[in-house]
Amino acid sequence: KNEVEQSPQNLTAQEGEFITINCSYSVGISALHWLQQHPGGGIVSLFMLSSGKKKHGRLIATINIQEKHSSLHITASHPRDSAVYICAGLTSGSRLTFGEGTQLTVNP
């Protein structure tokens, strides 16, 4: 069992739909990253959070420390949101442990 697990692995949505990607972790973490990776490899950090909720534009990330669970929500999805979304827990100080990623495809 991976220390950080994501679901679903693949997600296809229609433009405008509300999207949720889930992340569960079985290890102690001090913070959790949500990352976005586009084809070609470039990774962008979307959020780093250790409690509660953060919002950037159409993206919302929440974390429940007691339940060891985090969610990434995308409101009013758009084809340009198509990418791989990866959650990663900050463990052992500076070490990131990654989930397997969720491939999101948003169709027009």
Place this chain on the structure above:
Amino acid sequence: KAGVTQTPRYLIKTRGQQVTLSCSPISGHRSVSWYQQTPGQGLQFLFEYFSETQRNKGNFPGRFSGRQFSNSRSEMNVSTLELGDSALYLCASSFSASPSSYNEQFFGPGTRLTVL
């Protein structure tokens, strides 16, 4: 402010050779982390440097090594390359005010290494 840069972007080597990859962090960032991404294993942590000292290390063989210079630029080296070392190698920098603080990481574009 310029982002994290990595050189080279693409590299082809043969088994048994060694390779050195370079990472220049965002100005003012003292922490540099390295990651390996493969289709089979996903993203895995290699090591992290803070102010020229290795602060953390992942579960990779000793063939993988790194260092950080006084200007925070970092290099990683892989000796005796194996086919399985073919991967995207990413570095990320973060602003850490002290050895015990950890902040959001900003990723470079990566170096794609192919071992033949």
